[in-house]
Amino acid sequence: MSLPAFAADMTANMTLGARAHRVAAVAAEFADRVDRDGRFPREAVDVMKAERLLGIQIPAAFGGESATTQEIAEVCSILGQACAASAMVFAMHQIKVSSLVEHGGGSEWHEGFMRELASRQLLVASATTEAGIGGNMRNSICAIEVDGETCRLTKDATVISYGAHADAIMVTSRSGEKAAATDQVMTVFKRGQYTIDKTVDWDTLGMRGTCSDGFLFKGEAPAAQIFPKPFAEIAAQSMLATSHLLWSAVWYGIAADAVQRAQSFVRAAARKSNGAMPPGATRLAEASNLLQLLKANIVAGLKTYADAKADPDQLSSMAFSIAMNNVKLASSETILVIINQAMIICGIMGYKNGTPYSLGRHLRDAHSAQLMISNDRILGNTSTMLLVQKPDTSLLG
Amino acid sequence: MNETIRELLAKVGGLPVAVETLEDGADLYAAGLSSFASVQLMLAIEEKFDIEFPDNLLNRKSFASISAIETTVAQILKAREAA
Numbered sequence: 001m002s003l004p005a006f007a008a009d010m011t012a013n014m015t016l017g018a019r020a021h022r023v024a025a026v027a028a029e030f031a032d033r034v035d036r037d038g039r040f041p042r043e044a045v046d047v048m049k050a051e052r053l054l055g056i057q058i059p060a061a062f063g064g065e066s067a068t069t070q071e072i073a074e075v076c077s078i079l080g081q082a083c084a085a086s087a088m089v090f091a092m093h094q095i096k097v098s099s100l101v102e103h104g105g106g107s108e109w110h111e112g113f114m115r116e117l118a119s120r121q122l123l124v125a126s127a128t129t130e131a132g133i134g135g136n137m138r139n140s141i142c143a144i145e146v147d148g149e150t151c152r153l154t155k156d157a158t159v160i161s162y163g164a165h166a167d168a169i170m171v172t173s174r175s176g177e178k179a180a181a182t183d184q185v186m187t188v189f190k191r192g193q194y195t196i197d198k199t200v201d202w203d204t205l206g207m208r209g210t211c212s213d214g215f216l217f218k219g220e221a222p223a224a225q226i227f228p229k230p231f232a233e234i235a236a237q238s239m240l241a242t243s244h245l246l247w248s249a250v251w252y253g254i255a256a257d258a259v260q261r262a263q264s265f266v267r268a269a270a271r272k273s274n275g276a277m278p279p280g281a282t283r284l285a286e287a288s289n290l291l292q293l294l295k296a297n298i299v300a301g302l303k304t305y306a307d308a309k310a311d312p313d314q315l316s317s318m319a320f321s322i323a324m325n326n327v328k329l330a331s332s333e334t335i336l337v338i339i340n341q342a343m344i345i346c347g348i349m350g351y352k353n354g355t356p357y358s359l360g361r362h363l364r365d366a367h368s369a370q371l372m373i374s375n376d377r378i379l380g381n382t383s384t385m386l387l388v389q390k391p392d393t394s395l396l397g
Numbered sequence: 398m399n400e401t402i403r404e405l406l407a408k409v410g411g412l413p414v415a416v417e418t419l420e421d422g423a424d425l426y427a428a429g430l431s432s433f434a435s436v437q438l439m440l441a442i443e444e445k446f447d448i449e450f451p452d453n454l455l456n457r458k459s460f461a462s463i464s465a466i467e468t469t470v471a472q473i474l475k476a477r478e479a480a
Contacts (some may be wrong), residue, residue, distance in 0.1 A: 179427070384436045
């Protein structure tokens with residue numbers, strides 16, 4: 001190979017897409033075992049680290065690659081086509097990193113942590129849910145205790161996804177002993193600064209590899225590790241949007257793989273039937289239509305976020321919250337319809353495990369989508385906002 | 398106007414603290430104003446002042462404190478006079 005050709009080849013190998021596909025290949029290989037055993041997708045996450053995907057969102061100035069939310073969503077969808085649990089771990093990690101990037105700038109400790117995350121490829125988890133808050137992460141019962149330069153926190157966290165495998169955990173709490181339940185802060189605790197004792201097992205229908213066990217968290221760290229911005233602002237300005245968009249990208253990946261399997265099934269059947277239209281062919285056309293609708297919904301949401309990022313007022317507006325809520329509602333509901341169509345197309349071969357057309361894992365993983373922040377809660381929030389928000393009737397915004 | 402806003406806040410804000418104890422500039426979200434209650438407050442203010450909040454003012458900032466609400470309402474009333 002000539003030197004320029006070699007260089008061009010190297011560059012192609014180093015694109016985000018190529019790196020994501022290499023992780024996806026490993027994730028796909030272990031997907032069924034991760035699902036069956038409900039274990040952490042260690043192999044896939046190791047390759048994410050080797051391909052240096054965990055730090056891509058960190059600004060280049062701090063050793064990352066300044067990847068945009070669109071680029072990260074693309075990686076989520078590539079991984080989602082291989083192993084939904086691996087993809088979801090990656091997505092959740094990037095959601096935490098977005099809080100760091102969007103709200104940690106200007107704080108010396110958080111900037112240092114960004115550098116460390118990019119250089120050591122640290123996996124970040126979060127503890128936002130708590131026993132007794134009824135699933136509303138914008139309320140906390142636990143309070144952080146600031147004692148001079150040190151802060152201490154104990155939290156009965158009902159869910160810390162991949163908590164036992166993380167290198168750091170971001171934990172929400174009330175800002176102090178006297179603070180109201182909604183007056184929250186978020187603090188980064190690095191491994192070694194906390195202990196976690198498992199209280200609840202994650203034995204679920206799907207998304208089994210995220211290992212979202214419950215833990216009693218106890219941490220002590222320098223108080224500088226508390227985010228300088230209130231959590232309400234972090235939640236509204238980065239977490240809400242990135243969660244809905246990156247989750248949707250993972251879900252799109254699951255649905256896209258289901259459609260791909262259904263299409264292979266129909267094509268194989270068509271080849272055998274000497275050109276006669278197989279029974280599932282029309283249904284495949286419908287599934288492809290829905291998949292395109294799902295894709296358009298997510299792409300439009302990503303663009304809305306990219307546009308709003310330039311304007312903090314826009315980011316905390318009701319119109320923006322409603323738009324993001326709608327992306328999540330539509331994606332989480334549509335994937336179930338799509339995967340169900342694919343299942344009907346593939347028939348018993350889709351229903352059985354261990355065939356090239358198996359869709360059981362897809363369907364079970366996809367069922368988590370409506371529950372990760374309950375769609376009922378989201379509908380409730382949107383309907384409240386619609387009492388005052390005027391409808392946006394424009395086509396192009 | 399300040400008095401009226403305080404009355405409405407006491408009525409629909411559902412705050413865990415007494416409204417009289419809040420400074421005009423105090424952060425209402427930190428004081429416990431939920432997003433649901435903030436919408437109730439917006440509706441009550443729309444009704445009381447016979448106004449409608451335009452979408453560009455429907456954000457956290459406009460309702461972050463009693464004085465922010467005053468500014469927002471005054472801005473709408475002024476725009477209406479000018480029209």
